[in-house]
Amino acid sequence: MLFVTCPNCGSRPFEEFRYGSVFPVTPEIITDDDRRNVDYAWMQDNIEGPTLERWFHESGCRRWFTAKRDTRTDEWLDI
Amino acid sequence: MLACEPLIGWRIIADPSALDTAAWPAGSTVVRISPDDVYVIGVAEPTVSDPHAIVTPEHGFNGATLTAAQVADIAMRHIEWQLPSSRPALAQGQIAGVPSKLVLHADGSALLLVATAAHHELVARIGALA
Numbered sequence: 001m002l003f004v005t006c007p008n009c010g011s012r013p014f015e016e017f018r019y020g021s022v023f024p025v026t027p028e029i030i031t032d033d034d035r036r037n038v039d040y041a042w043m044q045d046n047i048e049g050p051t052l053e054r055w056f057h058e059s060g061c062r063r064w065f066t067a068k069r070d071t072r073t074d075e076w077l078d079i
Numbered sequence: 080m081l082a083c084e085p086l087i088g089w090r091i092i093a094d095p096s097a098l099d100t101a102a103w104p105a106g107s108t109v110v111r112i113s114p115d116d117v118y119v120i121g122v123a124e125p126t127v128s129d130p131h132a133i134v135t136p137e138h139g140f141n142g143a144t145l146t147a148a149q150v151a152d153i154a155m156r157h158i159e160w161q162l163p164s165s166r167p168a169l170a171q172g173q174i175a176g177v178p179s180k181l182v183l184h185a186d187g188s189a190l191l192l193v194a195t196a197a198h199h200e201l202v203a204r205i206g207a208l209a
Contacts, residue, residue, distance in 0.1 A: 001159070003160075008112075008113050008114070008171075009170075009171045009172060010160075010161075010163070011160060011161065012160050012172045012173075013159050013160060013172075013173070015173070016172055016173050016178075058178070059171075059172055059173045059178035060171035060172050060178070061112055061113040061116070061171055062112075062113075063113045
C-alpha cells in the first residue's frame with residue numbers, strides 16, 4: 001500500500017488523500033503578466049521524476065500541503 | 080455496539096500562536112485538528128487572543144468513549160496506519176474506512192470522534208467490540 005506523510009497527522013494510506021495538482025511553477029523567462037497567468041493555469045509540464053504536488057488530507061486534518069514525489073517510483077522525497 | 084452520542088463543542092479557527100497559548104479550563108477536551116484549528120468540548124464559550132479568530136459552536140461530531148482494550152481491538156481490526164506510541168495524543172485518519180479522530184488519553188482510553196453524518200456507518204462497520 002502507498003503511504004503519504006501528512007505534515008499534521010503523520011503517515012496515512014494513500015486513500016485518505018485527494019490529489020490536488022502539480023504545484024505550478026512558472027518559468028522566470030516569462031515576464032508578461034498575462035502570459036504568466038496562462039502558463040500558471042494551463043501549461044502542465046507532466047514531469048517524469050521529482051515533482052512538486054499539492055495534496056489534501058481529506059480523511060484527517062483536512063489541510064492542503066505541498067509534497068515532492070518522484071512520479072517514476074512513487075517515492076516521497078520531501079514534505 | 081458502540082454508543083456514539085452527539086457532542087456539543089466549539090470550533091476555533093485562529094492564529095496557531097493564539098491556540099498554542101490559549102488557556103483551556105480544567106476538564107475540557109481539546110482536539111487540535113491542525114495548527115490553526117481546534118475543537119473543544121466542555122467549555123462554556125472559549126476565548127483566544129487572536130482578534131480575528133472564528134469561534135463557533137460545533138455540532139458536527141459524535142463521540143464514544145473507548146477503553147484501552149477497545150482501542151486495541153479497533154486498531155487491530157479497523158486501522159491500517161500506525162497509532163502514535165506516546166500518550167496523550169491525537170490520531171486522525173480512516174477507521175474502518177470512515178474519517179475519524181481518536182483522542183488518546185494517558186491511561187490508554189480514548190475518545191472516538193466521527194462526523195455526525197457518518198457515525199451510523201462507522202458504528203455499523205466496527206460492529207461488536209471487545
